[in-house]
Amino acid sequence: MFNAENVKLGIAPIAWTNDDMPELGRENTFEQCVSEAALAGFAGTEVGSKFPKDAAVLKKALDLRGLEIASAWFSSFLTTKPYEETEAEFIRHRDFLSAMGARVVVVSEQGHSIQGQNIAVFEGKYVLDDAAWKLLAAGLNKLGALAREKGMKLVFHHHMGTVVQTTEEIDKLLGLTDENLVYLLYDTGHLVYSGENPELILKKYVNRIKHVHLKDIRPAMRDKVKQESLSFLKGVRLGAFTVPGDGCIDFVPLFKILADHQYEGWLLVEAEQDPAKANPLEYALKARAYLKTQLGF
């Protein structure tokens, strides 16, 4: 199985407060989030909107709890805004993550994204034309080179409701970008939600996958979103996502493929759902117990 020396287990702050929908978990503090992540037995997390913006202050709070920063989400607008705007923001974001010791930068193209809008997430998704694909790929290669300057890797997040959601779009993106500059974040929940085959994508791109979000799906809720043409955020409120082991995804073959290819890096639990319905500590403990049974650590 995995070499526990090179694989770290983390949990994202989105279970405590949802940055896409801040009313979900508004009452939960940064201190509660990181204390409970540590209490549940995780080694790290990703930066959330409630985290201190000062690297030294954040590092002190994390050191108290034995936590590291794995990465943080960055929204690029390479298909809708001038490259220079995204680049300036990316450099600031990269430098903060570098100061926090992160090795990967999570990037999602938010140009034309409907993930945060009250639009049917399946029917309303935007599809890029060839010119926009070239713009996206060229921009990501440049950002990937900026990440490499700091010894970091850009990991692209395929995501429901964005221009890179489906297998075809993941194939196109990875085919158009430099494999030594643009890597893949593998998010199990988004693939299954979209109706993709997670095992097929993992087998195809395992050597380009440098960061993993472990997210499970409640199929009845996912199907309700599709049948009733609901938005992504409505799906979150309904509980389409849950922690690994609590939904329909079979993680056993996925962990085997990652381990067989000597995956090194973070396996980060990330399951946005309503904290009022799914207590963050309870679900963090549930996820950690599941990973312990599956991974042995």
Ligand SMILES: O=C1C[C@@H](O)[C@H](O)[C@@H](O)C1=O
């Ligand atoms: O990695 C992620 C970050 C969240 O903001 C996003 O909405 C979620 O679905 C996700 O996978």
Ligand SMILES: [Co+2]
């Ligand atoms: Co994710």
